[in-house]
Amino acid sequence: MNIGIDIRPMMTSPRTGVGEYTFELLDAVFKIDQNNQYFLYYNASKQTSTNLPTWNQPNVHYVITHYPNKLFNSAIKLLSRPRLDKIISKKCNLTNGLDCFYSPNLNFVSLSSKTKYILTIHDLSFEFFPEFFSKKQILWHGAVNPKKQCQRADTILAPSENTKRDIMNYYKIEEKKIKVIYPGLSPIFNSINNEQLSTNKESVKQKYNLPNHYILFLGTIEPRKNIVGLIEAFEKVYSNLPIPHHLIIAGANGWSNKEIFNRAAYSPIKDHIKFIGYINSEDKPALYSNASLFIYPSFYEGFGFPALEAMAMGAPVITSNRSSLLEVAGDAAYLINPLQTNSIIQAILDILNKPELRARLIKKGRERAQLFSWEKAAKEWITTITN
Incomplete structure (x- = not known):
């Protein structure tokens, strides 16, 4: 089969969750x-191929166009042209054309x-929570x-039954x-040995100037x-923690986040709240x-990779x-109501004060993480595409 794939989601630097x-x-x-x-198709008016991975397999081919993006997207929106399958077929001399075209995310597509x-539809957060998105988005x-x-x-x-139900409904x-x-779970979380992890833990601690005890x-x-809800909960629970902890907030800047940074900057315990930016x-x-623990109190997710990654590395979630x-979590995480600050507070206290609960969540988390495999996902994807 001749299979076209839209790789534009991988063009951003650093890569977003969809890019990963x-x-x-x-x-x-x-x-x-x-x-x-x-x-593998992408459009770029400027040179951006350095952001893209290189696969050297003989059955993998790259196809690029250099249209100005705004003009390109507008033409597809208004005229349903150019047809992406036609572009690929012409550039690669495919007599019988493409059999199918796969988009790993929403984008301007005409076929x-x-x-x-x-x-692939990852989630419908833009439909259910438009207040969380910028006007441009x-x-x-x-x-x-x-x-x-x-x-x-x-x-x-769909990456989950929840997203499937949302699309249907x-x-x-x-x-x-x-x-x-x-x-699946990235191989980086399965391939690292204990000796290498121990070395990396010390170097990462120094690289990001991390404290000895932190909630992540x-x-x-x-x-x-x-x-913001997490910061509020941390403020209220801080004085009751068995030992002092910092709240470490890691990740790339998104959008409409001024309130988040202001909330931390004006917090009465601002010295114990630290943003460390994008993590390689x-x-x-x-x-x-x-x-000490990982917390992911999101209002809505299509999947939720960080929770799974933390489980794989032995952090109670x-x-x-x-x-x-x-x-994603099953019975391997402490579940909270993200709208209730007290629910978050109680979860933090329980994990830090109850060694048996902590040990159980770590054990179940590691077991849970092993159920998710990119090899398994790839085999299902190939079967779906070829059928």
């Missing part, structure tokens, strides 16, 4: 499948009617028209058209992650492993009792 998802999935697919031909379209989603894309798609992939898409493929949040700094993938295992986080 795209990379890990494709990397696993290309290690397994040497038969199908893959055509010939004969080309099958497979689309809201306009972008309106222009992309997610509902129309779901109607056009031959198959929709909100966009009225029939169930048989949607397939759940759970994402890792995710994009944006309103949907409920970081190789530093994440040690960062999680050093933490606190996360929200809503959206897909219930699926």
Whole structure:
């Protein structure tokens, strides 16, 4: 088969969560499948290929166009041109064209009617919580028209049953058209040995100037992650902690986050709240492993990678009792109501004061993390695409 893939989600630097998802999935697919031909498409008016990974397999081909992005997106929106499958076929001399085209995320896409379209929808947060998005983002989603894309798609992939239900209920898409493929855990969390981890823990501690005891949040700094609520809970619980802790907030800057930074800057315990910015993938295992606990009190997630990563590295996890986080966590995390500060406070106190609970969550978390594999996800993806 000739399979086109939109790799534009990997063009941002640093990579977003969707960019990481795209990379890990494709990397696993290309290690397994040497038969199908893959055509990786991206558009860039400037040189951005340095942001993209390089796969050297003989069945993997890169296809680039250099249209100005605004003009390119507008043409697709208003004229349904250019057709991406036609571009790929012409540039690669494909006599029979593409059999299908896969988009790992929403984007401006136009295809010939004969080309099958497979689309991943990660979540519908932009529909349910527009207040958490900038005006520019809201306009972008309106222009992309997610509902129309779901109607056009031959198959929709969802990372969780929760996202599948949301697509069915909100966009009225029939169930048989949607397939759940759970994402995997990056190999970086499985391949590191104890000796290397021990060395990395010390170097990461020095690199980010970390305290001996800290509670960790890792995710994009944006309103949907409920970081303001976390800061408020930390302020109230701080004086009751068995030993002093810092709140470490890690992750790339998102949008509409001025309130988050202001809330921390004017906190009465601001000296114990620290933002350390974007974390390189190789530093994440040690960062999680050093933490007394990991907390992810998000209002809504399509999957929730950080909770799973923290479990893999032996950090007891606190996360929200809503959206897909219930699926990811199972019985391996302490579930809280993200709207209730007291719920977050109690969870922190219980984990830090109850060694048996802490040990149980660590054990169950490690076991839970092993259930999610990119190899498994890649095999399911290949079966879905080729069928």
